[in-house]
Amino acid sequence: MVYCQGCPWRCRYCHNPHLLPRRAAGGIAWSEVLEFLRRRRGLLDAVVFSGGEPTAQPGLDRAMREARALGYRIGLHSAGIYPRRFAEVLPLVDWVGFDVKAPFDATYERVTGVRASGAAALESGRRLLASGVDYEFRTTWHAGFLSTAELERLTQNLHELGVRRYALQEFRARGCLAFRPEGNAVAADLDALARRFPQFCVRRA
Numbered sequence: 001m002v003y004c005q006g007c008p009w010r011c012r013y014c015h016n017p018h019l020l021p022r023r024a025a026g027g028i029a030w031s032e033v034l035e036f037l038r039r040r041r042g043l044l045d046a047v048v049f050s051g052g053e054p055t056a057q058p059g060l061d062r063a064m065r066e067a068r069a070l071g072y073r074i075g076l077h078s079a080g081i082y083p084r085r086f087a088e089v090l091p092l093v094d095w096v097g098f099d100v101k102a103p104f105d106a107t108y109e110r111v112t113g114v115r116a117s118g119a120a121a122l123e124s125g126r127r128l129l130a131s132g133v134d135y136e137f138r139t140t141w142h143a144g145f146l147s148t149a150e151l152e153r154l155t156q157n158l159h160e161l162g163v164r165r166y167a168l169q170e171f172r173a174r175g176c177l178a179f180r181p182e183g184n185a186v187a188a189d190l191d192a193l194a195r196r197f198p199q200f201c202v203r204r205a
């Protein structure tokens, strides 16, 4: 897993807040990562670019090409923040873990703290589905930041888009600075949600 620095969104439940600033001390140069990958050829199968938001990196496509040239399969974790850049790297990717925050209306802005974030995520989600690249849509959930009714709307949105693989991830407090939850994380009607997707799972914290 390669954790990329920088994300313009500010989800209250983010458990990697140290990765949000564009720059931070202690990073590892891509050339060092590449050298590590050279040494591990044949031992590791894939490189997953995560974050932060990997598509915030101008060098992401080059890094993916270089890792591919060493024989690695490529994974991407993204919230679809930059639809154009997201679409540009899709041909280089074998699998995407696509992070969906909320129904694609104003609720999205409430969760991310950023205007028009729902439109960006929707555009990227559409591009992912049209690309044919393997994927999993996933949502980190706790009723403290997204109500059960909002989760219902979100999963209905995804069903209508044609999403076939979806995971609901129970919010984990570890690493999160801005959200202190009370009560059960996942208390929705999971059977009803599951019926909207051919493949559905819940990941407990």
Ligand code: SF4
Pocket (backbone or CB within 6 Å): 007, 008, 009, 010, 011, 013, 014, 015, 016, 020, 051, 052, 053, 079
């Ligand atoms: S999009 Fe991801 S990395 Fe960015 S603030 Fe939200 S949870 Fe954190």
